[in-house]
Amino acid sequence: MHSNCLSEHSAALRNKTYSSVELTQHYLKRIDSAKALNAFITVTEELALEQAQYADRMLHDNKAHALTGIPMAHKDLFCTKGVLTTCGSKILSNFVSPYDATVVEKLKQQGMVILGKTNMDEFAMGSSNETSYYGAVKNPWDVQRVPGGSSGGSAAAVSARLVPVATATDTGGSIRQPAAFCGLTGIKPSYGRVSRYGMVAFASSLDQGGLVTRNARDAAMVLQAMSGFDQRDSTSLQLPVPDYGNVLEQSIRGKTIGLPKEFFNDDVDADIADAIQQAIRELQALGAKTVEVELPNSEVGIPCYYVIAPAEASSNLARFDGVRYGYRTENYTDLDDMYEKTRAEGFGAEVKRRIMIGTYVLSSGYYDAYYIKAQKLRRMIADDFSRAFEKCDLIAGPTTPSTAFVIGEKNDDPVAMYLNDIFTNAANLAGLPAMSIAAGFDDKNLPIGLQLIGKYLDESTLLTVAHQFQQQTDWHLKIPDIPGVPGGPGGPGGLD
Amino acid sequence: MEWETVIGLEIHVQLLTKSKIFSAASTAYGAQPNTQACDVSIALPGVLPVMNREAARLAVRFGLGIGAQINKRSIFARKNYFYPDLPKGYQISQFEVPIVGQGRIEIETDNGCKVIGITRAHLEEDAGKSLHQDFHDMTGIDLNRAGIPLLEIVSEPDLRSAVEAVAYLRKIHSLVRYLNISDGNMQEGSFRCDANVSMRPKGQTELGIRAELKNINSFRFVEKAIEFEIDRQIDILEDGGKIVQETRLYDSDKNETRSMRSKEEAHDYRYFPDPDLPEMILDDDFIDQIRNQLPELPDARKSRLEREYHLSSTDASHLTNDRDTADYFENVCSQTAADSRTVANWILGELSAALNHSAMEIRDSPVDSIRMASLLDRINDDTISGKIAKQVLTLLWKSEKSVDQVIDENDLKQITDTGAIEAIVDNILQENSAQVSQYKAGNQKIFGFFVGQVMQQSGGKANPKQVNDLLRNKLD
Numbered sequence: 001m002h003s004n005c006l007s008e009h010s011a012a013l014r015n016k017t018y019s020s021v022e023l024t025q026h027y028l029k030r031i032d033s034a035k036a037l038n039a040f041i042t043v044t045e046e047l048a049l050e051q052a053q054y055a056d057r058m059l060h061d062n063k064a065h066a067l068t069g070i071p072m073a074h075k076d077l078f079c080t081k082g083v084l085t086t087c088g089s090k091i092l093s094n095f096v097s098p099y100d101a102t103v104v105e106k107l108k109q110q111g112m113v114i115l116g117k118t119n120m121d122e123f124a125m126g127s128s129n130e131t132s133y134y135g136a137v138k139n140p141w142d143v144q145r146v147p148g149g150s151s152g153g154s155a156a157a158v159s160a161r162l163v164p165v166a167t168a169t170d171t172g173g174s175i176r177q178p179a180a181f182c183g184l185t186g187i188k189p190s191y192g193r194v195s196r197y198g199m200v201a202f203a204s205s206l207d208q209g210g211l212v213t214r215n216a217r218d219a220a221m222v223l224q225a226m227s228g229f230d231q232r233d234s235t236s237l238q239l240p241v242p243d244y245g246n247v248l249e250q251s252i253r254g255k256t257i258g259l260p261k262e263f264f265n266d267d268v269d270a271d272i273a274d275a276i277q278q279a280i281r282e283l284q285a286l287g288a289k290t291v292e293v294e295l296p297n298s299e300v301g302i303p304c305y306y307v308i309a310p311a312e313a314s315s316n317l318a319r320f321d322g323v324r325y326g327y328r329t330e331n332y333t334d335l336d337d338m339y340e341k342t343r344a345e346g347f348g349a350e351v352k353r354r355i356m357i358g359t360y361v362l363s364s365g366y367y368d369a370y371y372i373k374a375q376k377l378r379r380m381i382a383d384d385f386s387r388a389f390e391k392c393d394l395i396a397g398p399t400t401p402s403t404a405f406v407i408g409e410k411n412d413d414p415v416a417m418y419l420n421d422i423f424t425n426a427a428n429l430a431g432l433p434a435m436s437i438a439a440g441f442d443d444k445n446l447p448i449g450l451q452l453i454g455k456y457l458d459e460s461t462l463l464t465v466a467h468q469f470q471q472q473t474d475w476h477l478k479i480p481d482i483p484g485v486p487g488g489p490g491g492p493g494g495l496d
Numbered sequence: 497m498e499w500e501t502v503i504g505l506e507i508h509v510q511l512l513t514k515s516k517i518f519s520a521a522s523t524a525y526g527a528q529p530n531t532q533a534c535d536v537s538i539a540l541p542g543v544l545p546v547m548n549r550e551a552a553r554l555a556v557r558f559g560l561g562i563g564a565q566i567n568k569r570s571i572f573a574r575k576n577y578f579y580p581d582l583p584k585g586y587q588i589s590q591f592e593v594p595i596v597g598q599g600r601i602e603i604e605t606d607n608g609c610k611v612i613g614i615t616r617a618h619l620e621e622d623a624g625k626s627l628h629q630d631f632h633d634m635t636g637i638d639l640n641r642a643g644i645p646l647l648e649i650v651s652e653p654d655l656r657s658a659v660e661a662v663a664y665l666r667k668i669h670s671l672v673r674y675l676n677i678s679d680g681n682m683q684e685g686s687f688r689c690d691a692n693v694s695m696r697p698k699g700q701t702e703l704g705i706r707a708e709l710k711n712i713n714s715f716r717f718v719e720k721a722i723e724f725e726i727d728r729q730i731d732i733l734e735d736g737g738k739i740v741q742e743t744r745l746y747d748s749d750k751n752e753t754r755s756m757r758s759k760e761e762a763h764d765y766r767y768f769p770d771p772d773l774p775e776m777i778l779d780d781d782f783i784d785q786i787r788n789q790l791p792e793l794p795d796a797r798k799s800r801l802e803r804e805y806h807l808s809s810t811d812a813s814h815l816t817n818d819r820d821t822a823d824y825f826e827n828v829c830s831q832t833a834a835d836s837r838t839v840a841n842w843i844l845g846e847l848s849a850a851l852n853h854s855a856m857e858i859r860d861s862p863v864d865s866i867r868m869a870s871l872l873d874r875i876n877d878d879t880i881s882g883k884i885a886k887q888v889l890t891l892l893w894k895s896e897k898s899v900d901q902v903i904d905e906n907d908l909k910q911i912t913d914t915g916a917i918e919a920i921v922d923n924i925l926q927e928n929s930a931q932v933s934q935y936k937a938g939n940q941k942i943f944g945f946f947v948g949q950v951m952q953q954s955g956g957k958a959n960p961k962q963v964n965d966l967l968r969n970k971l972d
Contacts, residue, residue, distance in 0.1 A: 079542045092541065099535055101542055198542040205771035233544050234773055312771055315574050318585020319539045323637065339578055362576070362766035371768060 001026045002161040002487060003479070006070055006218035009164055013059055013069045020059065020069030024052035024113050027071045031115065031162045034485045037138045039147075039156040041076045042084045043116035051113040058111055067225055068111030073166040075154050076117035077124060078104050078209070079198040087200045088120040088132035088150075091320045091327045091346030101198020102230045103167060103209050110225045118166055119153030122348045123317065124174055124202040126150050127420035128410065131350040136407050139181060140480040141446055145404040148178030148420075151212060155182040158212045160482055165213045165222050169199060171206045172305050173399075173424025176436035179212050180399035180449020183438040183478060185466060186212045187219045190457050191431035192237035194223075195230030201316040203309035204235075206428040215476050216437065216466035220244035223459065239457070247460045248467040253287030255465065258392030262298040263423055268401045275440030275448040276398050279469070283396070286468055293388040293395065297380045298426060302418055304381065305425040307361050307374035313351075314358025320346065353414065382430040389455050394465060398423060399436040399449030423451060433459045437466045438475035447475070498698040499733070501726050502706075503655035503691055507668055509647045509678045510622065510686035511554045517621050517645035518545030518588060525684050529627070533639035537624075539583035544772050547572075551645035552776060554677040555595045555619050556786045558647060561675050561793055562614055564599025566783055572619075572773040576766045580637050581624035589648075591767040594618030595776065596647075601671070602795060603663040604813070612664050613652030620646050641685075647677070653692065653703060658722035662715050665689055666817070670794055674819040688713055693725045695733060704729075705739040709753055712746045721746040725753050797822055805829065805836035814844050820859045824868075831869035834876045842872060846889055854893075863892045870899040884908050884956055911958045914966070917950070920958065921966045924949045935971055943967065 001023060004012060012018055028045055048071065055069035074080060077087045079097035081104075086092045100108065108114070121131040129137040129152025137152040139145040140160040147156040151168030155178035158166050168175040170188035179186025187210045194209040201207060209226065213219045227241040259280070264273065280290060322328035322342030329341035347355070361370035388395060400420060410417045427434035432453055439450035450469075454462040470476050479487075516523055519536035536543045559566045573591035596617035602609050622644040627636035649668060655661045669687060672678040680687045694706035707729070712721045724746075729739055743762070744753040792800070794816045801812040801822070816822045821843065828839050847868065851861060863871070871888060874880050880888060880903060891902045903909055911917055924946060925932055935942045950963045 077542075079540070085541065087541070095541065097540070097542075099540070196542075197544050200541040201772075203771075232546060234546050235544075235771075311768060315576050315586050315766070315768070318576060318578065319541070319583060321578060321580075321585060323580050324538055324583060325540070335580065359766065362768055364764045364766070367766075367768070 002030060002164075004164070005214045006164040007215075007221065009070050010066050010221070014064070016059075020052040020055040020071075020113060021049065023069070024048050024071050024115070027115055027163060030160075030485065030487070031157075034160050034162055034482060036143070036484060037140060037156050037160055037162075037482070038135050039119055039137055039153045039160065039162060040073070040116045041086055041088070041119050041134050041153070044083055044114055047083070048113050048115045051108075051111075055111045055113060065110045065225075066221060067107070069113060070165070071113045071115050071163055072107065072222075073115050073118050073154065073157055073163045074104060075120055075151055075166065075168050077120060077169060077200040078167055079200070080104050080114065080117065083117065085117065085200070086133070087124070088122040088134060089320075089347065089351070090133040091342070092200075093133060093327060095326050097198075099198065102195035102232065103226045104198060106226050106228075107167075107222070115163055118151070118157055121150035121152065121174075122351050123200070123313070124150035124169055124171055124207075125313070125350050125354055127173070127177055127417050128405070128407070129153065129178070130407065130411060131348055133348060138407070139404045140482045141183065142404065142444070143483065144406055145446070146181065146407050148181035148404065150174040151178050151186075154212050155179055155184055155186070158182070158184055158214065159480060160485060161479065161487065165211060165218055167209060167226070168212050169202075169207055169209050170424075170428065171202050171208075171309060172428050173421040175210045175212060176399050176424050176434060176449065176451060177420055179436040180451075181404040181447065182212075183447030183475065183480070184212045185215050185219050185435065185437050185470075185476060186210065187223060187435045187459070187462070188427065188433065189223060189227060189459050190237070190433045191428075192235050193227050193241070193433070193457070193459065195228075195233045195236045197230055197232040201312075203312040204316060205312060206305075206309055208428070215470050216435075216463050217245075217248055219435075220248060220463045220467070237457075242460050244460060244463050247464045250464050251287060252283065252465050252468050255288045255394070255461070256392040257283060257288050257290045257465075258293035258388050258395040259290055260293050260295045260298070260388065260395060260397060262295050263397030267422075268398050269403065269442065271440075271442035272398050272401070272403065272448050275442075276396075276450055279439040279450045279473075280396060282469060282472055283465065286472065288465070291391050293391055295381075295384045295388060295426065297377065297384050300377050301381060301426045301429060302422060304374045304377040305421065305429060306357070306418060307370050308378065308429070310354040310358030311361050311371055312358070314355045314362065317347075317351070317355055322346070350414070378429045381426055385426070385430045385432060385453075394455070394458075394461050395453040397451050399451040400424075403442045403444070403446035403448060427453050432456055433462055435462045435466055437469060438478070439473075440475055441478075447478075497734070499695045499730055500698045500700075501656055502653045502694045502696060502703060503657075503661045503722060504653040505651045505655065505661060505664060506690045506692070507649040507665065508688040509649065509668075509672050509680075511551050511645040511647055511677055512679060513548055513550045513554065513645055515548055516643035517548050517551045517619065519643055521643065523644050527640055529636065529638035530640060533624075533642065537583065537639050537642045545588060545770075547773060547776060548645065551619055552595060552778065553782075553786060554645075554675075555617065555647050556778065556783055557675050557677050557790065558617055558649070558672065559596035559599065560783075560787050560790055561671055562599030562601050564614065564617070565597035566778065567593055567595055567597055568778045568780075568783070569593065570595040570618075570776045572770045572776065573767045574770045577763045579623070580635065581626045581639070581642065583624065583639060583642055587621060587623065588770055588773070589620035590618035595778075601664070601667055603660065603667050605660055605663060610660070612654045615650045615652050617647050617649045620648055622646050653694075658719045658726065661691060661722055662719045665715060665718055667794075670817050670819075674791060674794055676791070682713055682715075685713070689718055691718065691722055691725075693722055693729070694739070695726065695729045705741050707739065707741070707753070708743045710743060710745055710756065717746060717748050720748075720751055721753060724751060728753065791819070794819075801825070805840070807837065807840055811837075811840045811844060815840060818858070820857065824858050824861070824865050827865035828869045828872070831866060832872045832876070834869075834872035838875075839872060842868070846886055850889065850893060862894075863889065867892055867899055874899055874903065878910055878912065878959060879903065880908055880910050881956070881960060884910070908957065911954055912962065914962060917954070917958050917962050918966055920950050920953050921963070921970060924953065925970060932971070943971070946971070
């Protein structure tokens with residue numbers, strides 16, 4: 001059952017090949033068997049079965065939507081009514097949200113079944129899922145390795161076939177990098193396409209909700225349902241959402257793919273460089289043209305990002321003060337002591353590091369030198385893309401310079417960790433839609449991601465190119481063999 | 497040395513919107529704690545602000561009222577600091593580009609009119625309240641007020657005395673009520689004031705070091721607090737000391753200011769543009785529509801009342817201090833044949849005293865403009881005397897009957913029957929023959945005595961003019 005992707009489930013549920021309850025039970029069993037991956041913070045078994053029963057009634061009464069009855073999971077920074085919403089942090093370890101995020105609400109309305117909340121880097125700050133208060137998540141392709149981050153739980157869960165789709169968020173690469181590390185399709189839409197209401201904010205001007213799925217078709221279906229204007233989010237776009245499903249079968253003949261020379265450098269692992277070149281040849285075979293483009297300010301992307309994101313985060317995380325909800329220290333003498341201890345005990349090291357950086361760059365006397373300068377660089381980076389898109393329809397390159405690394409390997413070197421975002425954060429700074437799709441494996445059998453960056457609002461072209469690529473390749477069909485979890489590539493033991 | 501006082505005021509005005517500035521929660525005053533604190537008000541994780549355009553409309557109204565430049569593009573910024581009644585850990589305010597730019601307002605001083613510059617007015621959200629009573633060893637937090645829209649009006653340091661500061665504060669208070677953008681209720685905190693006070697040697701242009709006075713929330717306290725602060729600073733300076741830049745809290749019980757925090761302890765608010773809110777763009781239509789709906793403002797109305805109703809500058813000024821009073825005046829005038837100056841005298845005299853006595857506002861006056869007009873008509877047509885009219889006003893205060901009904905039922909109609917008055921006059925002259933002799937001997941002053949006696953005997957109802965005429969006839 002779990003070898004089916006989301007689109008296949010949709011058809012099977014409609015044909016009554018199996019019921020939503022059966023499918024939900026099946027996935028819940030897999031989640032249980034794959035506990036060692038630590039992909040989930042919360043599994044909402046009872047709620048899921050209730051929702052599945054309801055979905056089955058809708059299916060029976062022919063009142064179902066395309067997504068009705070399909071199990072899924074939410075990254076644990078989407079607020080879910082009545083369910084623990086921790087953001088991977090001790091400070092929210094007791095926070096049960098009284099409301100649903102817009103994305104959660106929209107997918108509930110479609111009748112999707114929520115199996116639980118996935119693990120993540122604390123407040124989405126990390127590229128390895130190691131900063132979670134709930135512990136590291138393991139990469140299903142090699143459990144010694146990280147799944148990427150911050151949406152590591154979502155990526156591990158989809159990769160291990162514990163759910164066919166999971167929501168994720170991307171501030172500097174947090175969807176695309178884990179999608180690349182886990183051999184998945186990850187999409188971060190244009191800034192403003194998906195409502196941020198109910199997504200616990202990390203860096204408001206960069207955060208964007210999206211998905212990890214097994215293929216572009218699945219991504220198109222779910223993205224369609226979760227996108228659109230939300231009057232509760234002033235930065236959400238008051239524009240109609242294109243029909244993403246309709247464009248998938250279009251030919252990519254004549255499309256021009258820009259290849260930024262800055263993305264093809266010696267810092268990229270040789271296996272990745274080869275895989276990306278091979279992927280580009282596939283796209284050329286499908287009729288796409290390629291052209292070299294320049295993104296001259298790419299090299300300032302990381303410093304620019306690591307000023308703006310912490311600045312916003314330092315302010316966004318001020319509300320976690322122990323006063324109204326969340327963790328509060330046990331013993332304190334006065335108000336300041338309560339604040340200090342609560343935040344000292346409630347936040348992990350990486351979050352504290354970023355709050356301190358952010359507080360510093362916004363301080364009087366430093367604001368112009370850091371924050372204002374970073375905003376200028378951000379403008380320049382966006383302008384680079386505008387110029388590049390005069391010559392091409394989309395941009396392609398590697399998602400990451402290396403494949404999944406060993407857990408613990410980069411813990412003592414934040415800068416090395418930050419460099420994971422080197423190819424991804426520019427799309428966030430410019431507000432552009434971007435994807436990562438599976439494009440091969442390295443010599444350690446670890447997945448390699450191909451990144452596609454689109455013009456503002458043009459998720460359609462990305463999805464079309466990704467889908468057409470997936471019609472010609474089978475990288476996205478590879479299944480990891482996880483110790484203790486039945487239903488791997490060769491093994492019998494599959495539950496279906 | 498002769499010192500010059502320099503004062504600038506920051507006034508926080510709660511705007512009269514139904515819902516909060518960034519959420520749909522109600523702004524009604526006096527609800528049970530936290531019953532008007534929605535998900536956004538308590539800053540749950542993941543919630544976002546959405547600008548209430550009505551607050552922008554009211555801010556623009558104020559800007560146009562002071563002839564200020566309206567910024568068609570303004571920016572919301574975050575002012576970051578920790579406090580339990582500030583749920584997000586930052587206040588959404590405007591920093592670099594406020595909605596209202598430079599404007600001006602005229603105040604009246606002993607030396608005539610003076611123009612006070614207004615630097616800017618910006619939109620921001622109010623914080624909640626910390627409740628220290630009723631919570632043993634704990635502090636309660638009420639977030640009903642968190643997110644109520646405020647307009648912060650910042651003056652130039654153009655004020656030179658406590659009296660000028662109060663005149664300016666009153667002028668702004670009157671203006672916001674005229675514009676109907678705030679109820680201006682100081683007790684409920686919808687109109688609050690901080691004052692920056694500094695001294696400098698007379699003739700020096702450079703500003704002295706200032707202290708910011710907080711918590712001065714009545715006209716009286718503003719004056720007292722500033723006066724205390726002026727004395728305090730002069731004492732220090734004359735002793736050769738230096739003023740410390742600091743925030744001081746006014747204690748109205750002790751009538752003193754005391755240090756709250758020094759410049760070193762001042763917060764670094766780390767302002768930056770709020771990424772959750774796009775720039776606020778106002779188009780010309782929006783602004784023009786507000787301009788076209790502006791009511792007549794106090795200064796213009798004062799001039800018009802002087803001109804159209806032949807009022808003194810003082811009366812016109814008093815009547816226009818408050819929009820409701822001016823409306824009441826004009827309503828009475830349009831319904832009565834009485835002279836407009838009589839109307840003004842009655843409103844500023846008898847009515848105002850009665851309202852003060854009952855601690856009421858003119859809009860809630862038990863005697864509305866219709867009954868007031870008819871009362872003045874009855875004086876004008878000699879049905880009652882002015883003196884009886886005061887009695888009628890007292891009776892009207894407690895009843896809803898018409899003026900004529902009250903006059904009839906209490907038998908207060910003036911006696912104008914010459915025969916009846918003559919009978920009383922004759923009677924009085926007869927009973928006081930000694931005084932008549934004195935008068936005839938040349939004591940003119942005693943005439944008033946006869947008038948008084950006649951009026952008394954008539955129960956105050958005899959027409960005074962007729963009494964006068966008859967007495968003169970009989971005595972001269």
